[in-house]
Amino acid sequence: MTQYIPSQSSSLDDWLCYLEGIHPTNIEMGLTRVTAVAEKMGLLSLKSKIILIAGTNGKGTTARCLEALLLAQNFTVGTYASPHLIKYNERVRLNGQQLDDHYHVAAFAALEKGRGDISMTYFEFGTLGALEIFRHTEPDFILLEVGLGGRLDATNIVTPIASVITTIDLDHKEYLGDTRELVGFEKAGIFRGVTPAIVGDLAIPASILNHGKAIGANLCLAQQDFNLSQNESGYLWQSGDNKIRFSQPAIPAQNVSTALATLNQLGLLPTESVVQAQLSRLKVEGRFEILSQAPFVVVDVAHNPESAAYLALKLNAYKEQGYEINALVGMLKDKDQPAALKHLIPIVDGWRVATLTGPRGADADFMVQILTELGVQTLQKFASVAIALDNEQITTNKQLLIVFGSFYTVADAISYWRNKEEA
Structure with missing residues (x-):
């Protein structure tokens, strides 16, 4: 029986059903397939500046905080996140807004035509679909949430201007290992030499530090290069001479701290009033x-x-x-x-x-x-x-x-x- 292949006129639901069944397994770590397709499609030389965000917890909230603070400075921002809660469209945002189905359908149709006989998983297809959308919309910044681990995750094919690790904990042990050191090594795979590598974890595994130093990454570490303290009136974030105060946010304060450290490393730290204003209205679906x-x-x-x-x-x-x-x-x-x-x-x-x-x-x-x-x-x-x-x-x-x-x-x-x- 010939497999039905959706077209540019097919629905997004048709495409998603198709993508769920075209690869033998849901998860298959490795960059060979996705890199080959990305090269064929011209997705490895985007004009946008890319920030990679990995971590066991806090990727979504850190990305949402970065998104809000960049938008407040009049930058355009594309964000790729996973998984979604209700609709696939939640995975790709442009300037904080979900995109209509036709953006995703057009991207998937282009990838289906361009991939040839190279098989990809659902997540790999989705990652390249997001990059295809961003190739056409050209936001100033792209925030890419790593799906699983880091080193072998499909998002790790890009060249970021900064790499962020939020926290390290044990999850997906069958893929990442059963110790924080093993998990940390996988997450640290998103680091690049001579590039900001921000780590928000409060007990950073040695594997992260060792890998970062070995490749010459520009490490920026919580409780060493930036700090967060709390008192009765709220929080104080500090890095060098830079200080920002903010009230209890709707997201974990340490993720705000990591986002601020990232922007500080890029010379994009907002004013205290901008941070306070954005945090006062910041909410992330499914997080309390x-x-x-x-x-x-x-x-x-x-x-x-x-x-x-x-x-x-x-x-x-x-x-x-x-x-x-x-x-x-x-x-x-x-x-x-x-x-x-x-x-x-x-x-x-x-x-x-x-x-x-x-x-x-x-x-x-x-x-x-x-x-x-x-x-x-x-x-x-x-x-x-x-x-x-x-x-x-x-x-x-x-x-x-x-x-x-x-x-x-x-x-x-x-x-x-x-x-x-x-x-």
């Missing part, structure tokens, strides 16, 4: 995002130990105000569920678990077993996030429901809430 005030429902994509620990801190602030914290969690089978969930055990008063569909999704019985082994005695299980939300009963204004554990969990919750509001 409030879906409803009454009932009080919050979603967060936390799915690994580091992000779960940060979520616990956020929730504890509400617990100290007298809130009862209820949690609805759904996770993927290939994550370290116990290491992540243990941070929430002391904070959460009531647990609900939901089955995530798909080959990687963990079912509710599996999650019940994990939580039971962690000492949780009372919990409810549901066949889906939607069914769990249908059965949720928040009876007082001092109850908070946090829905977390995966991008898929959060996407299901957002879709449920949007459908509820539209009904």
Whole structure:
């Protein structure tokens, strides 16, 4: 049977279905295929200045902060991020806005024609699709979020003017290794010689430092070259003689600090008033995002130990105000569920678990077993996030429901809430 190949007149959904099935595996690390196609398509010599952003957590929020602060200085900015929550269009932004379907369709059609017989994964196709869009729109800056690791990630084919590592934690251990040193080495693969290499992690693995020094990267390190301190009135960021004060942002303050250090290295540090103004309105979908005030429902994509620990801190602030914290969690089978969930055990008063569909999704019985082994005695299980939300009963204004554990969990919750509001 001849495989259907979409055309320039096909829908974006048709293209995405096609891309999901053209490569034997969803993930295949390596730069050979994607580099060959990029060279054929002229995507390795873009006019835009590119900033690469890697890290276990914080890539999206750091990129969003950089995007806002560059736009505030009247630069044009293209941003590539993954994964998306609801629509593929979330992955590519131009000046902070998602693009219409036809941009992606045109890019995919060009790549399909130009790749010849070279096979690419869904993510590789998407990465080159973003670069193809940016080749035509020519933004001043391109912010590229690394998908997995760094050294062998498809985004690492470009020549950046700066490379950023946000944080290091254990995730995707089957690809990146099971120690912070191994993960750090993979992330450090985005560094280039004689180029700013900014690291926001507060306990930087030696593998990052050693690799950066070995290739002659211009290292800029948290707690050495830039610092962030907190007091009753907010935060103070400092690098040399440069100081910027800002209030509690909606994103992790350390990611703001890393973004500021990056702009400082590039000679683009905004004024304190610009930083404060942009942070006051900065929000990132799925990161402690409030879906409803009454009932009080919050979603967060936390799915690994580091992000779960940060979520616990956020929730504890509400617990100290007298809130009862209820949690609805759904996770993927290939994550370290116990290491992540243990941070929430002391904070959460009531647990609900939901089955995530798909080959990687963990079912509710599996999650019940994990939580039971962690000492949780009372919990409810549901066949889906939607069914769990249908059965949720928040009876007082001092109850908070946090829905977390995966991008898929959060996407299901957002879709449920949007459908509820539209009904």
